[in-house]
Amino acid sequence: MKTTVLCCFTLLATPLFAHAIDAGPASPQQQETxxxxxxxSRNKAASTTPQTSTATERELSMQRWLKSYEHEIPRFFDQDEGGKVDSGSGG
Structure with missing residues (x-):
């Protein structure tokens, strides 16, 4: 019985906690963000200048994308291969 009452009380109180989250930005930095x-999201600060790329840029981009398919995707990642990470001992 106590568990049921406690669960019901918690469910009834949940909107109060959610309201605290949506209260608004907590800091000036968050307000700016x-x-x-x-x-x-509202597209209010979009540039009026269209961003275009040259034929050379498009070709280089396509070649780079196609080259990415030359490497086989491994079935699994072996943690012992690929070298070691420097522990930052200042060496």
Missing amino acids: EGWLQLQ
Whole structure:
């Protein structure tokens, strides 16, 4: 019985906690970030200059993409292969 009452109380109190999360930005940095994200999602700060690439840039991009298929994807990753990571001992 106590468990049931406790579970019901918790479920009833959940919207109160969710409201605290949506209360708004907590710091000026977060407010600035929220502002930029809203500009981006609403397309309010888009450039009027279209971004284009030259034929050479497109060709080089395509060659780079095609070259990425030359390497076989390993079936698994062996942690002992590929060298070692420097532990930062200042050597």
